Amino acid sequence: MNMPSQHPSIIAIDGPAASGKSTIGLRLANALGYLFFDTGVMYRAVTWLALERGLDIRDEAALTALAEEAQIDVAPASRSDGRTCDVLVNGQDITWETRSRNVDANVSPVSAYRGVRSALTEQQRRIGLRGDVVMVGRDIGTVVLPDADLKIYLDATPEERARRRYEEILVRGGEADYDEILRKVRERDRIDSTRDVAPLKAAQDAIVVDSDQLTADEVFEQVLALVK
Ligand code: CDP
Numbered sequence: 268m269n270m271p272s273q274h275p276s277i278i279a280i281d282g283p284a285a286s287g288k289s290t291i292g293l294r295l296a297n298a299l300g301y302l303f304f305d306t307g308v309m310y311r312a313v314t315w316l317a318l319e320r321g322l323d324i325r326d327e328a329a330l331t332a333l334a335e336e337a338q339i340d341v342a343p344a345s346r347s348d349g350r351t352c353d354v355l356v357n358g359q360d361i362t363w364e365t366r367s368r369n370v371d372a373n374v375s376p377v378s379a380y381r382g383v384r385s386a387l388t389e390q391q392r393r394i395g396l397r398g399d400v401v402m403v404g405r406d407i408g409t410v411v412l413p414d415a416d417l418k419i420y421l422d423a424t425p426e427e428r429a430r431r432r433y434e435e436i437l438v439r440g441g442e443a444d445y446d447e448i449l450r451k452v453r454e455r456d457r458i459d460s461t462r463d464v465a466p467l468k469a470a471q472d473a474i475v476v477d478s479d480q481l482t483a484d485e486v487f488e489q490v491l492a493l494v495k
Pocket of ligand 1: 283284285286306307308310311374375376378379403404405406407455459
């Protein structure tokens, strides 16, 4: 689809875990012919690599060195197996590995480290400033791209987000415990929003979309209306 140039070129979507940022962001990017960039996968890639190498997650210096040295590539999805993008670390496709329980459990502490954030933020900013991009994360509108043309903060209650994650796992044929998922969503929210560096919050000029009572299609329509 060809869009006239007055559409926002840099679109930031932030929000808590499982608020639907990736689904909406990918659909929006496809509709506009923009690059979709999910920054969460970079934090997941560093976390996966640290676990793989047996590093101590509490070792901030080691994690920072790893984030600075790891070759992380995020590319458009090469397979239609449910992924929104490919995640490569040092050339290896680790897209599904980054979605493991172990990564889920450790990614928030890793993302709280200042050194890890500055290494990854720099790469994200470089890509974002090229424009024609939908960038998704926790701190895109506040820290990574504070001058984004359009900022959306996608929200939903922890219960609704846990329900969506639960359904997602069942659809993929996995086993899930709703109460455990809800506990983890709350724990990740707590760490992400109380950390010192780039905590999760809506930018002052962000438009907050509460998706609790909306289907994915309805959220997409709302967001598309904002773009137009
Ligand atoms: O898919 P989900 O929303 O559950 O998580 P994600 O977007 O893949 O992000 C995983 C974790 O990375 C988050 O819980 C944050 O701790 C961290 N993150 C961040 O700190 N800053 C970002 N821009 C993106 C993710």
